Amino acid sequence: MSANATPIEYVSASPAVRAVYDDIMATRNTDWVNNYWKILAHHPPTLRRMWANSKEVMGAGALDPLTKELIYMAVSITNGCRYCIASHGFAARHKGMTPQQHAELVAIVGLANETNRHAFALDLPIDERFR
Amino acid sequence: MSANATPIEYVSASPAVRAVYDDIMATRNTDWVNNYWKILAHHPPTLRRMWANSKEVMGAGALDPLTKELIYMAVSITNGCRYCIASHGFAARHKGMTPQQHAELVAIVGLANETNRHAFALDLPIDERFR
Amino acid sequence: MSANATPIEYVSASPAVRAVYDDIMATRNTDWVNNYWKILAHHPPTLRRMWANSKEVMGAGALDPLTKELIYMAVSITNGCRYCIASHGFAARHKGMTPQQHAELVAIVGLANETNRHAFALDLPIDERFR
Amino acid sequence: MSANATPIEYVSASPAVRAVYDDIMATRNTDWVNNYWKILAHHPPTLRRMWANSKEVMGAGALDPLTKELIYMAVSITNGCRYCIASHGFAARHKGMTPQQHAELVAIVGLANETNRHAFALDLPIDERFR
Amino acid sequence: MSANATPIEYVSASPAVRAVYDDIMATRNTDWVNNYWKILAHHPPTLRRMWANSKEVMGAGALDPLTKELIYMAVSITNGCRYCIASHGFAARHKGMTPQQHAELVAIVGLANETNRHAFALDLPIDERFR
Amino acid sequence: MSANATPIEYVSASPAVRAVYDDIMATRNTDWVNNYWKILAHHPPTLRRMWANSKEVMGAGALDPLTKELIYMAVSITNGCRYCIASHGFAARHKGMTPQQHAELVAIVGLANETNRHAFALDLPIDERFR
Numbered sequence: 001m002s003a004n005a006t007p008i009e010y011v012s013a014s015p016a017v018r019a020v021y022d023d024i025m026a027t028r029n030t031d032w033v034n035n036y037w038k039i040l041a042h043h044p045p046t047l048r049r050m051w052a053n054s055k056e057v058m059g060a061g062a063l064d065p066l067t068k069e070l071i072y073m074a075v076s077i078t079n080g081c082r083y084c085i086a087s088h089g090f091a092a093r094h095k096g097m098t099p100q101q102h103a104e105l106v107a108i109v110g111l112a113n114e115t116n117r118h119a120f121a122l123d124l125p126i127d128e129r130f131r
Numbered sequence: 132m133s134a135n136a137t138p139i140e141y142v143s144a145s146p147a148v149r150a151v152y153d154d155i156m157a158t159r160n161t162d163w164v165n166n167y168w169k170i171l172a173h174h175p176p177t178l179r180r181m182w183a184n185s186k187e188v189m190g191a192g193a194l195d196p197l198t199k200e201l202i203y204m205a206v207s208i209t210n211g212c213r214y215c216i217a218s219h220g221f222a223a224r225h226k227g228m229t230p231q232q233h234a235e236l237v238a239i240v241g242l243a244n245e246t247n248r249h250a251f252a253l254d255l256p257i258d259e260r261f262r
Numbered sequence: 263m264s265a266n267a268t269p270i271e272y273v274s275a276s277p278a279v280r281a282v283y284d285d286i287m288a289t290r291n292t293d294w295v296n297n298y299w300k301i302l303a304h305h306p307p308t309l310r311r312m313w314a315n316s317k318e319v320m321g322a323g324a325l326d327p328l329t330k331e332l333i334y335m336a337v338s339i340t341n342g343c344r345y346c347i348a349s350h351g352f353a354a355r356h357k358g359m360t361p362q363q364h365a366e367l368v369a370i371v372g373l374a375n376e377t378n379r380h381a382f383a384l385d386l387p388i389d390e391r392f393r
Numbered sequence: 394m395s396a397n398a399t400p401i402e403y404v405s406a407s408p409a410v411r412a413v414y415d416d417i418m419a420t421r422n423t424d425w426v427n428n429y430w431k432i433l434a435h436h437p438p439t440l441r442r443m444w445a446n447s448k449e450v451m452g453a454g455a456l457d458p459l460t461k462e463l464i465y466m467a468v469s470i471t472n473g474c475r476y477c478i479a480s481h482g483f484a485a486r487h488k489g490m491t492p493q494q495h496a497e498l499v500a501i502v503g504l505a506n507e508t509n510r511h512a513f514a515l516d517l518p519i520d521e522r523f524r
Numbered sequence: 525m526s527a528n529a530t531p532i533e534y535v536s537a538s539p540a541v542r543a544v545y546d547d548i549m550a551t552r553n554t555d556w557v558n559n560y561w562k563i564l565a566h567h568p569p570t571l572r573r574m575w576a577n578s579k580e581v582m583g584a585g586a587l588d589p590l591t592k593e594l595i596y597m598a599v600s601i602t603n604g605c606r607y608c609i610a611s612h613g614f615a616a617r618h619k620g621m622t623p624q625q626h627a628e629l630v631a632i633v634g635l636a637n638e639t640n641r642h643a644f645a646l647d648l649p650i651d652e653r654f655r
Numbered sequence: 656m657s658a659n660a661t662p663i664e665y666v667s668a669s670p671a672v673r674a675v676y677d678d679i680m681a682t683r684n685t686d687w688v689n690n691y692w693k694i695l696a697h698h699p700p701t702l703r704r705m706w707a708n709s710k711e712v713m714g715a716g717a718l719d720p721l722t723k724e725l726i727y728m729a730v731s732i733t734n735g736c737r738y739c740i741a742s743h744g745f746a747a748r749h750k751g752m753t754p755q756q757h758a759e760l761v762a763i764v765g766l767a768n769e770t771n772r773h774a775f776a777l778d779l780p781i782d783e784r785f786r
Contacts, residue, residue, distance in 0.1 A: 005253065007256075032260070034258045034260075034261070035255050035256055035257075035258050036246070036249070036250065036255060039253050039255060040249070040253075042754070042758070043754075043755075043758035043762075045580070046758060046761070046762055049577065049580060049581075049762075050246070050249070053242060053573065053577065054242065054246075056569070056573060057235075057238045057239055057242045057573075058239070058242075061231070061235050062229060062231040062232045062235055063201075063232055063235045063236070063239075067198050067201065068235070068239055070194075070198065070201075070202055071201055071202060071205045071236060071239045071240065071243070072239060072242075072243045073383075074202045074205035074206050074209075075205050075206075075209050075239075075240055075243035075244055075247065076243060076247055077379050077382050077383045078205075078206050078209045078210065078379060078382075079209065079244070079247045079735065080378075080379075080382040080472065080473055080474065080735055081247040081250050081251065081735065082250075082257065082382075082385060083250040083255040083256075083257055084243070084246065084247050084250050085382065085383065085385065086257045086258075086261040086262070086385075087257075087258070087261055088243075089261070090260070090261045098193060099435070099436075100192070100193040100436075101193045101194055103435070103436035103439060104188075104192050104193055104194045104199070105194070105202060105383075106379075106380060106383040106384070106439070107188045107436075107439055107442075108188055108189070108194075108199055108202045108203060108206075109202065109206055109379050109383065110376040110377065110379045110380050110383075111184060111185065111188045111189075111203075111376060112202070112203045112206035112207060112215070112219075113206055113210070113375040113376055113378070113379045114372040114373060114375055114376035115167070115181070115185075115215065115372065116206065116207055116210045116212040116215050116342075116375070117339050117340060117342075117368075117371050117372045117375045118167070118171070118181070118368060118372050119167065119212050119213075119214040119215050120212065120339050120340075120342040120344075120347065121335075121339045121347065121367075121368040121371065121372075122136065122170050122171075122368065123344060123347065123348075124166050124167060124170060124214040125138075125166055126166075126213065126214055126217045126218075127165045127166050127217075127218070129163070129165075129221070130165070130217040130218055130220070130221045131217070173361070173365070174361075174362075174365035174369075176449070177365060177368070177369055180369075180446065180449060180450075184442065184446065187438070187442060204776075208772050208775050208776045209772060209775075210342065211342055211603065211604055211605065211771075211772075211775040212342065213775075213778060216775065216776065216778065217778075230566070230567075231567075234566070234567035234570060236776075237570070237772075237773060237776040237777065238567075238570055238573075240772050240776060241769040241770065241772045241773050241776075242769060244768040244769055244771070244772045245765040245766060245768055245769035246765065247735075247768070248732050248733060248735075248761075248764050248765045248768045249761060249765050251732050251733075251735040251737075251740065252728075252732045252740065252760075252761040252764060252765075253761065254737060254740065254741075267515065269518075294522070296520045296522075296523070297517050297518055297519075297520050298508070298511070298512065298517060301515050301517060302511070302515075304623070304627070305623075305624075305627035305631075307711070308627060308630070308631055311708065311711060311712075312508070312511070315504060315704065315708065316504065316508075318700070318704060319497075319500045319501055319504045319704075320501070320504075323493070323497050324491060324493040324494045324497055325463075325494055325497045325498070325501075329460050329463065330497070330501055332456075332460065332463075332464055333463055333464060333467045333498060333501045333502065333505070334501060334504075334505045336464045336467035336468050336471075337467050337468075337471050337501075337502055337505035337506055337509065338505060338509055340467075340468050340471045340472065341471065341506070341509045341604065342604055343509040343512050343513065343604065344512075344519065345512040345517040345519055346505070346508060346509050346512050348519045348520075348523040348524070349519075349520070349523055350505075351523070352522070352523045360455060362454070362455040363455045363456055366450075366454050366455055366456045366461070367456070367464060369450045370450055370451070370456075370461055370464045370465060370468075371464065371468055373446060373447065373450045373451075373465075374464070374465045374468035374469060374477070374481075375468055375472070377429070377443070377447075377477060378468065378469055378472045378474040378477050380429070380433070380443070381429065381474050381475075381476040381477050382474065384398065384432050384433075386428050386429060386432060386476040387400075387428055388428075388475065388476055388479045388480075389427045389428050389479075389480070391425070391427075391483070392427070392479040392480055392482070392483045393479070466645075470641050470644050470645045471641060471644075473640075473644040473734065473735055473736065475644075475647060478644065478645065478647065479647075492697070492698075493698075496697070496698035496701060498645075499641075499642060499645040499646065499701070500698075500701055500704075502641050502645065503638040503639065503641045503642050503645075504638060506637040506638055506640070506641045507634040507635060507637055507638035508634065509604075509637070510601050510602060510604075510630075510633050510634045510637045511630060511634050513601050513602075513604040513606075513609065514597075514601045514609065514629075514630040514633065514634075515630065516606060516609065516610075529777065531780075556784070558782045558784075558785070559779050559780055559781075559782050560770070560773070560774065560779060563777050563779060564773070564777075574770070574773070577766060578766065578770075581759075581762045581763055581766045582763070582766075585755070585759050586753060586755040586756045586759055587725075587756055587759045587760070587763075591722050591725065592759070592763055594718075594722065594725075594726055595725055595726060595729045595760060595763045595764065595767070596763060596766075596767045598726045598729035598730050598733075599729050599730075599733050599763075599764055599767035599768055599771065600767060600771055602729075602730050602733045602734065603733065603768070603771045605771040605774050605775065606774075606781065607774040607779040607781055608767070608770060608771050608774050610781045610782075610785040610786070611781075611782070611785055612767075613785070614784070614785045622717060624716070624717040625717045625718050628712075628716050628717055628718045628723070629718070629726060631712045632712055632713070632718075632723055632726045632727060632730075633726065633730055635708060635709065635712045635713075635727075636726070636727045636730035636731060636739070636743075637730055637734070639691070639705070639709075639739060640730065640731055640734045640736040640739050642691070642695070642705070643691065643736050643737075643738040643739050644736065646660065646694050646695075648690050648691055648694060648738040649662075649690055650690075650737065650738055650741045650742075651689045651690050651741075651742070653687070653689075653745070654689070654741040654742055654744070654745045655741070
């Protein structure tokens with residue numbers, strides 16, 4: 001796994017890597033795998049580990065699938081990660097995010113980044129009721 | 132408004148500041164105002180402006196109120212803003228966030244911050260299907 | 263130099279460290295040295311190097327001294343560095359920053375952090391005229 | 394408003410959007426509008442809200458217009474926001490920023506980001522005099 | 525798992541949680557467990573998952589254990605995470621980090637954060653030879 | 656020095672700039688200079704200052720040269736600085752970083768960014784033993 005590595009396609013993947021790709025496609029009910037996994041595949045233990053984490057964290061739980069994607073996007077927008085915004089924006093639209101919801105997400109992420117800096121600048125003491 | 136400013140309490144606030152405090156309490160159906168606003172009050176135009184923004188962005192819309200708070204928390208955790216995590220964690224619990232949902236939020240925010248760095252490190256090319 | 267190191271006071275400092283402290287006090291026309299330097303002093307090459315950098319970058323130039331401090335604060339607020347906000351806020355007030363100017367600084371830093379995230383979220387193409 | 398949205402040009406804009414564009418051009422005494430606003434225009438309430446914020450925060454005040462732009466750039470450089478660095482760099486040059494001033498800005502922003510991390514690493518106790 | 529949760533001590537832990545604590549102590553050849561794990565323990569699946577990740581990523585590999593801790597600290601210092609700097613600074617000292625090495629680590633992390641901003645500010649084109 | 660400045664090549668550089676370029680090439684035992692320095696060259700005092708800092712901080716010390724580059728990369732990946740990841744990745748490979756070591760670096764940086772956010776989210780109290 002080196003920077004600017006070439007994605008490893010299914011046809012040239014080892015059986016261990018193919019097994020992960022197969023599970024990604026089955027879990028997502030789709031016929032393709034995105035570059036994140038195809039580049040992680042240069043280091044199979046990381047591919048296996050990250051897919052297991054992703055499946056557990058983003059899978060069914062107390063938060064619905066769309067909310068999970070919105071949280072993911074909020075982080076990715078804050079960090080300015082272009083790939084992550086594109087991939088999780090795609091996933092969110094696939095899970096039903098409307099343009100109106102996207103506009104609200106962007107507005108909240110912007111506002112939170114603003115007020116976070118007000119809190120830093122003013123060294124706000126945490127209110128007793130919040131503890 | 133200076134660093135380590137003293138919060139301005141209702142009793143010593145100007146009528147313009149009181150008007151904002153009154154609207155905050157009415158909108159939130161509560162009897163108190165948290166330090167963020169009481170310290171912004173040293174500069175009334177900022178107090179007025181930020182409350183107007185907050186009310187519009189966090190008010191009723193296409194995303195439900197709890198989801199909005201979770202997005203706010205995701206940003207605040209990513210930035211390490213203690214005050215913001217405390218205040219929006221309080222708001223989220225008030226709007227029904229369960230301990231299980233909180234645990235999932237924390238897990239997603241952690242995972243997204245991890246994979247964001249994988250994407251940076253590997254300079255991932257954005258998949259054609261994501262555009 | 264280790265975490266939670268004790269500040270090295272003038273009386274117990276080596277001649278090389280005292281020489282830097284003397285220059286800090288002479289340059290700033292003051293009789294004390296703040297903790298940043300007194301803790302860096304555990305590694306004298308870093309103390310010497312950072313003071314030389316600071317003196318050159320923050321010294322007289324095309325930007326006036328107060329503007330330089332405001333820029334420093336903008337960075338420190340964005341990063342949430344409590345020590346840096348406190349020390350450069352002190353320096354800025356010493357150089358004439360008024361409460362009104364401080365309030366405007368905080369507002370700009372907040373707004374910029376907000377619009378930065380809008381730009382990330384929307385993957386804005388850079389306008390031809392900006393190039 | 395979705396990622397990779399097409400900028401909405403004046404000729405195809407609604408009257409509400411045109412009114413904001415008109416005010417942007419009149420306020421800036423120019424004949425064009427940059428992409429930030431033309432993409433926000435997919436969600437008119439955000440367009441209106443952000444322009445009102447920007448006009449208030451970046452307008453006449455206790456800090457001169459160039460200083461305001463330099464603060465904006467300091468934030469944008471710290472966050473690595475390419476669009477924002479380009480747009481506010483353009484604005485700063487328009488308001489008189491010289492190459493020498495730009496070089497000093499870059500040097501200060503770099504230095505502040507460096508010393509911010511020294512402060513984090515060493516967990517510096519805030520000096521009594523700074524409080 | 526909620527903010528400001530109480531650490532779960534061994535005596536009051538469930539068998540599943542105790543099993544992770546036992547493995548942490550055995551792997552580290554020590555008799556105690558730090559707060560990170562004792563607070564994650566409020567959500568056993570996250571405790572189990574994160575310990576498995578940590579053990580795999582920080583275990584024996586192509587990078588020696590001290591280098592791994594220094595990389596961990598570089599990230600934590602950049603993010604300003606006090607807990608992480610304290611815990612991984614402890615681990616690094618335990619694995620042999622000298623005060624001189626610590627001083628060099630802090631200097632490099634500061635310098636890298638500085639030059640990162642120069643690169644952002646100047647929008648540096650990547651040299652052909654680096655590709 | 657302005658944004659999108661043209662790199663200053665050796666043939667058109669002033670004697671003062673050439674002296675720095677010569678030292679860079681001699682120190683690195685190579686025949687070329689990368690864009691970071693060629694663009695800093697628009698402001699010779701910054702060129703001279705940063706090269707002196709870089710030479711001192713990244714030169715021989717208590718940490719070996721490869722470890723220094725890995726720490727530099729950890730910061731650059733965390734900040735998402737493409738140029739810096741490319742240039743220090745090149746330097747690290749030149750100093751012997753193997754693909755396996757690179758994969759482990761990426762995994763550690765990802766994990767540390769994840770656990771940093773867990774620490775922020777849970778507001779972890781620092782263990783007494785870490786102090």
